[in-house]
Amino acid sequence: MTLLVVLLVVVGALTIVAVSLSLRIVKQYEQGVVFRLGRVVAVRPPGLVRIVPVIDVIRRVSMRVVTMPIESQGIITRDNVSVDVSAVAYYRVVDARKSLVAIENIAAAINQIAQTTLRKVVGQHTLDETLAETDRVNLSIRQILDVATEDWGVLVTLVELKDIQLPESMQRAMARQAEAEREKRAKIIAAEGERLAADALGAASDVMVAHPLALQLRNLQTLVEIGADKNTTVVFPAPLMSTIQELGTFLAQETNAVAARRASSALRGA
Numbered sequence: 001m002t003l004l005v006v007l008l009v010v011v012g013a014l015t016i017v018a019v020s021l022s023l024r025i026v027k028q029y030e031q032g033v034v035f036r037l038g039r040v041v042a043v044r045p046p047g048l049v050r051i052v053p054v055i056d057v058i059r060r061v062s063m064r065v066v067t068m069p070i071e072s073q074g075i076i077t078r079d080n081v082s083v084d085v086s087a088v089a090y091y092r093v094v095d096a097r098k099s100l101v102a103i104e105n106i107a108a109a110i111n112q113i114a115q116t117t118l119r120k121v122v123g124q125h126t127l128d129e130t131l132a133e134t135d136r137v138n139l140s141i142r143q144i145l146d147v148a149t150e151d152w153g154v155l156v157t158l159v160e161l162k163d164i165q166l167p168e169s170m171q172r173a174m175a176r177q178a179e180a181e182r183e184k185r186a187k188i189i190a191a192e193g194e195r196l197a198a199d200a201l202g203a204a205s206d207v208m209v210a211h212p213l214a215l216q217l218r219n220l221q222t223l224v225e226i227g228a229d230k231n232t233t234v235v236f237p238a239p240l241m242s243t244i245q246e247l248g249t250f251l252a253q254e255t256n257a258v259a260a261r262r263a264s265s266a267l268r269g270a
Contacts, residue, residue, distance in 0.1 A: 021053035030060045031096040043096050061096040065157060068107065070114045072163070079126040084165035089114050089145070095153030103152045110149060110156070117144045127170075134161050 025048060026032040032044035035057045044058070051058055072086040091110060093099045103109055121140045122130055130137060138159050145156040166174070208218075 022050050024049045024051060024058050026058075026060060029064045030062055032058045032060050033096050033100050034058050040097055040101065059100055061093055061099055063093055063096070065090050065092045066107070068111060068114070069162075070111070070118055072165070073115055073119050073122075075119050075122045077122065077127045077130060078124060081127045081170060082167060083122070083127065083130070084163075085118060085122050085130075085161060086163045087114070087118055087141070087159060087161045089156060090158040091145075091149070091154050091156045093153055094155045098151065098153030106152060106154060109152070110145070110154065113148050114141075114145060114159075117141050117148075120144075127166075130161075130164065137161060 024032065026044055026046045028046045030046060032049050033040060034042045034044060034049075034051055036052070036055055041056075049058060068089045068091065070087040070089055072084045074082065075085055076082050089110065093106070099106055118141060121137055121144070125133070125137060138161060142156050142159040145159065149156060
């Protein structure tokens with residue numbers, strides 16, 4: 001009886017050990033690749049996975065997106081400017097079988113090929129293109145990486161240039177260029193304003209030619225504005241003096257006409 005109990009305990013223990021060795025848990029963000037005697041036999045989804053103890057080996061592969069910084073690279077652009085460019089790449093495994101069988105270390109491989117691709121793509125563009133068209137540069141790098149990593153079961157989802165370091169001499173030259181561009185715009189705007197002002201003055205002069213008293217009224221308004229400051233000296237421009245003389249002549253003519261009309265009326269009454 002005692003021997004039977006011991007035998008049952010041993011069998012139970014062996015069963016528990018066998019079950020524990022045959023069961024594996026694959027997490028939600030993983031896939032399990034089962035190797036049987038060194039050969040891939042299946043790719044298991046997340047959950048509880050049963051394998052044959054000793055014969056089978058399961059390797060878990062993470063399917064999450066991985067963020068990989070690309071170290072700063074010293075690059076010479078197409079217009080012979082030396083820059084230091086760093087970037088960041090995002091990739092994820094889409095085929096767990098290939099990611100284990102086709103390549104030994106995915107992270108190291110993608111890091112190296114990303115560095116060489118970054119130097120290659122940026123070197124094909126000028127400095128202005130690299131600074132102004134980063135989206136196109138990012139797309140070119142990602143497309144090249146996708147082609148290279150397709151056989152590894154990896155998909156590069158995004159590549160972004162993170163930082164572009166320029167030499168100090170180039171920074172000063174770009175600052176001078178920006179300053180010159182601003183000065184050019186300011187001069188163009190000032191010239192445009194002068195042209196508009198000249199057009200307005202021309203239209204005003206046409207009105208004053210058609211209506212001579214308009215110039216007189218404008219001059220009188222100027223005198224009022226000068227008098228508001230309580231100035232003791234007023235300088236009259238020559239056109240203003242001639243206008244005053246014309247006004248005096250006009251008033252004298254009007255006075256003589258009124259006197260003549262009164263004299264004529266008196267003679268008719270007599």
